[in-house]
Amino acid sequence: MKFFKRTDIIIIACILIVSGALMGIYRFNMSEGDVKAELYYYNDLINTVDLSQGQERKFTIPQNENILLQVYEDGTIAFIESDCPDKVCIQTGRISKPGEFAACLPNGVIMKIVPKERDEKDVDLVIGQ
Amino acid sequence: MDYKLMAKSMIENKNKTEIMVLNSMVFAAALVLAIVESILPPVPIPVPGVKFGLSNIAVMFALFFLGKKQAYTIGILKGLFVFITRGAIAGLLSLSGGLLSITVMILLMVIFKDKITYMVLSIFGGVSHNVGQFIVITIIYTGMNMWAYFPVLLISGLVAGIVTSMLLKFVMPAFKSLM
Incomplete structure (x- = not known):
């Protein structure tokens, strides 16, 4: 078994193309415009935050x-x-585009950005709208 | 260089105790690599929780040059260690990713035998590590549409795989001195 062959580049390129295409499709389906942040605690949507108001606040x-x-x-x-041990959630930094995530898995909190007008395009795969 | 021929001699002519000591040495190396990684600054990309997984170098060494059983042993021990130090969810994620990536790499090695290269094995190991974690996350947090995150996992697995395979090549002499 060799360490590296030239044909490996084809495999690497395939993975890059597939992920690039998936990303492109997702971005395309996400309509531009106002966004909101959804906060989940384990499986429950606990808070929705409008991000287009231009006010600074902490909560x-x-x-x-x-x-x-x-x-x-x-x-x-x-x-x-x-208070989580690894602070991955804080290192993620500021997020604002649809599809972006910040998660604090040890505490079970996930925040994701979604378009404000949620239509059928973005139907949740697991639980429906 | 053909490591495979050398690999056979690594486990042959060794009794149970020697193999056990070897396992624990490789596991210790995995822990050291994990600590080194936690000292390094976080990768400057806007994605949560992506890292190279340097301790997978030790798992890959165990799989390529010691054997399947040793690789699973290291993977499970690593998961338990994360469970003790960083909690249940982190442990579960480490275990699911580790076991899936070892299984995928073994399958690829069985199917393609000598035609596949170490780098490709490592890439698929990295990607399947991420996929395994992704599966567990979607099981724990069912109410979420996480598919936007999937391409990120593919790319980060790819990069991590390339980096770890190169590092494995680089640190091979150090591992060989364990024998």
Whole structure:
């Protein structure tokens, strides 16, 4: 068994093309425009935050007071404080585009950005609309 | 260089105790690599939780040059260690990713035998590691449409696979001195 062959480049290119295409399809389906952030605690949608108001504010969630989130003026949102060990959620930084995620898996909190007018294009695969 | 011929001699002529010691040495190497990775600054990309998984170098070494059983042993021990140090969900993610990637790499090695290269094996290992974690996340957090994240997992698995296979080649002399 060799370490590397020239034909390996084809395999690498295939993976890149597939993921690029998937990303393109997803971005294309996500209509431009106003967005909102959805906050999930395990499987439940607990909060929806409008990101187009241009006001800066901080808030926490009732399920875990140690998690602090901040909405910025430019329509981005970020985790800024959390008691989890690895702080992946904070390192993710500010997110604002549809499809972007920030997650604090140890605390079971996931935040994702979705278009404000949620139509049939973005029907949830698992639980429906 | 044909590592495979050398690989056979690594496990042959060794009794149970020697193999056990070898396993624990490779596991210790995996832990050290994980610690080194946690010291390094986070990868500067806007995606949560993506890392190279340097400790997979040890798993890959075990799989390529020691055997399937050793690779699974290292994978399970690694999962348990993460479970103890970083909690249940992190442990479950490590275990699911690790076991799936080992299984995929074994299948590819059985199907393609010598035609496949170490780098491709490592790439598929990296991608399937991510896919395994993704499956567990979608099972735990069922209410979410996570598919936007899937291409990111493919690309990060690809990059991680390339990086770890190159590093494995680079650190081979160090591993050989364990023998």
